Amino acid sequence: MPKLPNDDKPVEMPKRVRTITDLAKLAGVSPGTVSRALAGKSLVNAKTREKIEALAREHDFRLNQMASRFRRQKTGVIGVVIPLGHDRRQQISDTFFMTLLGYLADELTERGYDLMLRRVIPDKDEDWLDRFIGSGMVEGTIVIGQSDQFDRIEDVADGYRPMVVWGNHQEGQRHCVVGSDNRLGGKLAAERLIASDCQSIAFLGSTDPIEFAARFAGAKAVADKMGVSISVLPTHLNPDRAADEIAEHFASSHSDFDGIFAATDLLAVACLKEMQSRKIAVPGKVKLIGFDDLPIASQTQPPLTTVRQDIAAGARCLVDLLLRRMNGESTESLVLPPKLIARQTA
Amino acid sequence: MPKLPNDDKPVEMPKRVRTITDLAKLAGVSPGTVSRALAGKSLVNAKTREKIEALAREHDFRLNQMASRFRRQKTGVIGVVIPLGHDRRQQISDTFFMTLLGYLADELTERGYDLMLRRVIPDKDEDWLDRFIGSGMVEGTIVIGQSDQFDRIEDVADGYRPMVVWGNHQEGQRHCVVGSDNRLGGKLAAERLIASDCQSIAFLGSTDPIEFAARFAGAKAVADKMGVSISVLPTHLNPDRAADEIAEHFASSHSDFDGIFAATDLLAVACLKEMQSRKIAVPGKVKLIGFDDLPIASQTQPPLTTVRQDIAAGARCLVDLLLRRMNGESTESLVLPPKLIARQTA
DNA sequence: CGCCGAATTGCAAACGTTTGCATTTTTGTG
DNA sequence: CACAAAAATGCAAACGTTTGCAATTCGGCG
Numbered sequence: 001m002p003k004l005p006n007d008d009k010p011v012e013m014p015k016r017v018r019t020i021t022d023l024a025k026l027a028g029v030s031p032g033t034v035s036r037a038l039a040g041k042s043l044v045n046a047k048t049r050e051k052i053e054a055l056a057r058e059h060d061f062r063l064n065q066m067a068s069r070f071r072r073q074k075t076g077v078i079g080v081v082i083p084l085g086h087d088r089r090q091q092i093s094d095t096f097f098m099t100l101l102g103y104l105a106d107e108l109t110e111r112g113y114d115l116m117l118r119r120v121i122p123d124k125d126e127d128w129l130d131r132f133i134g135s136g137m138v139e140g141t142i143v144i145g146q147s148d149q150f151d152r153i154e155d156v157a158d159g160y161r162p163m164v165v166w167g168n169h170q171e172g173q174r175h176c177v178v179g180s181d182n183r184l185g186g187k188l189a190a191e192r193l194i195a196s197d198c199q200s201i202a203f204l205g206s207t208d209p210i211e212f213a214a215r216f217a218g219a220k221a222v223a224d225k226m227g228v229s230i231s232v233l234p235t236h237l238n239p240d241r242a243a244d245e246i247a248e249h250f251a252s253s254h255s256d257f258d259g260i261f262a263a264t265d266l267l268a269v270a271c272l273k274e275m276q277s278r279k280i281a282v283p284g285k286v287k288l289i290g291f292d293d294l295p296i297a298s299q300t301q302p303p304l305t306t307v308r309q310d311i312a313a314g315a316r317c318l319v320d321l322l323l324r325r326m327n328g329e330s331t332e333s334l335v336l337p338p339k340l341i342a343r344q345t346a
Numbered sequence: 347m348p349k350l351p352n353d354d355k356p357v358e359m360p361k362r363v364r365t366i367t368d369l370a371k372l373a374g375v376s377p378g379t380v381s382r383a384l385a386g387k388s389l390v391n392a393k394t395r396e397k398i399e400a401l402a403r404e405h406d407f408r409l410n411q412m413a414s415r416f417r418r419q420k421t422g423v424i425g426v427v428i429p430l431g432h433d434r435r436q437q438i439s440d441t442f443f444m445t446l447l448g449y450l451a452d453e454l455t456e457r458g459y460d461l462m463l464r465r466v467i468p469d470k471d472e473d474w475l476d477r478f479i480g481s482g483m484v485e486g487t488i489v490i491g492q493s494d495q496f497d498r499i500e501d502v503a504d505g506y507r508p509m510v511v512w513g514n515h516q517e518g519q520r521h522c523v524v525g526s527d528n529r530l531g532g533k534l535a536a537e538r539l540i541a542s543d544c545q546s547i548a549f550l551g552s553t554d555p556i557e558f559a560a561r562f563a564g565a566k567a568v569a570d571k572m573g574v575s576i577s578v579l580p581t582h583l584n585p586d587r588a589a590d591e592i593a594e595h596f597a598s599s600h601s602d603f604d605g606i607f608a609a610t611d612l613l614a615v616a617c618l619k620e621m622q623s624r625k626i627a628v629p630g631k632v633k634l635i636g637f638d639d640l641p642i643a644s645q646t647q648p649p650l651t652t653v654r655q656d657i658a659a660g661a662r663c664l665v666d667l668l669l670r671r672m673n674g675e676s677t678e679s680l681v682l683p684p685k686l687i688a689r690q691t692a
Numbered sequence: 693c694g695c696c697g698a699a700t701t702g703c704a705a706a707c708g709t710t711t712g713c714a715t716t717t718t719t720g721t722g
Numbered sequence: 723c724a725c726a727a728a729a730a731t732g733c734a735a736a737c738g739t740t741t742g743c744a745a746t747t748c749g750g751c752g
Binding site for chain 3: 018019020021031032035036039063064066067068069070071072
Binding site for chain 2: 699703706
């Protein structure tokens, strides 16, 4: 009977059950027991558990996660940082990163982690990575894209294990990275162009970002070996600027290439458009290959031949490796093989 | 002198200064003072503060955010949820949502909040919204897209103030929403098509999602008034499936329209492609208008006429309203006017 | 020199949960 | 029925920070 509310009080004023202690009083047990019951530990009597769970449902009680996480010293949060270097500020490759982010969200949710997202502008904030890591809010960190921060990341990697980076793999680097084999991707593209009888290849895009540099290097290696000339048509990464720059490249006289390897699909699409408006037949006169295999790639006319990165697989690997590192394992970097998707532009 | 380390210990073993108390010992003050100094409160002596700050830097000490947030009962985290209903599972409109997400991240970071992202599949988890809100981890919640969860959101809205939703505004709804005036967008599109002499309009896409229904309704209102016929060409939202369905629509005999209003740019692009491969002149024979003004829209050939949603502005409004609600204000929903971007397909 | 107010600092109690250990209850067995 | 082992529960100490209040120090002024 002590379970009944005081009858001498005129109205029973339920007082939202907020803490585990409130609930414990209702159930007539100790807070510890409630905690154990709710956590699904085995050492609590089945009946007690049911009673507690029922009460919890009834008053829709919810654990104070902050208290819980604080006490257990586990946040259950994985941080995802996107550094915005270069002129990636208004980013062409965002589509790719954002898609990756989506998959990461799914993958992490699946495993019971929350995802904390932060975009940072490194040159405005030297300390971006340490600050994020040291915030004490995340148990592990995924960095999407090395941007121009390779060294910064290397610095941190020694002292901070639970971090995995999406990006390019460098011989002998110290941070754990997963990414496509950009060099191989470049190779595939060049081989395809050459197999389609191209004699002179142009690489379209910046070679500043490390991934793109690798794509170019891969293509160049093949071209050199096969005695095919290769040049760079530099552009910015911002799609609008790039469109103008592409137009300029075509306007200038040296347009003596018959094959184009674009650093990303977005550049390829812009390039395709320019060529079409100049009545340059694709693939008749000039062949074109992109990179990424974004959804748009299959939607151009003619559909774009491109080098596919398997984004979903990438996300899965990132999370896998990160969780293993969080368990103290030390892991090797992982480079995923890209794949040529032959459509109609090359 | 008690500040010096014990000299009788053979080597001084620095013992990473982890807590505010460690730091307090070093500085020879109490933990409370350190806390105040680091928090930048005015009531601590300038010299003391400097000393503490110097020590903090030296040992690169960082506040345990979890403890801090727990104690202050403030997480500093805004939750962003993306419900994945319908066949939005492998999402066509993701590009739009993800872009919005990017801007949200910027906007929130700017104001000192972190962003916690979660994608949920409502039919697998009835309780998704309550669970997220009740987790005690977020101070406010932004829902991106109502999906088919309008009612669920309404239910929650009464009891939970700090929530803002991106989506469509319904007469008399109870949750605070910001979104484009989809009806107006549809109106603009239809007006444009009719001004271009279209006699028969087709709406391409599903009318299930509430936003799309509004787009259609807006278009239909104009069409009806002007005595122009309008029909629906239903498709799924998954781009690959949609492509096939579009092809089927064209293959079937009833292709008697001369203007198409696509529910999203992505559908428009797929449609454009189909028409081109069927040698249907755009805009010569059929006019085409999209919705969103994603970057691709300007990159098609011919470039796509479309209805622009100002995503950056949307993000800013979402955050603004949310912060005001978190301060106890009650706010009206906000509908933003979309804008017709006239390019070459209509 | 003493006293008052302002400026600093210290003290200790929270915040709500988890968990090792001790204690109680239950169960099983001889 | 007694007793030991196992199961279930209670107790209380953490986790690291913030903050109201009290105590101390410091200047300034009469």
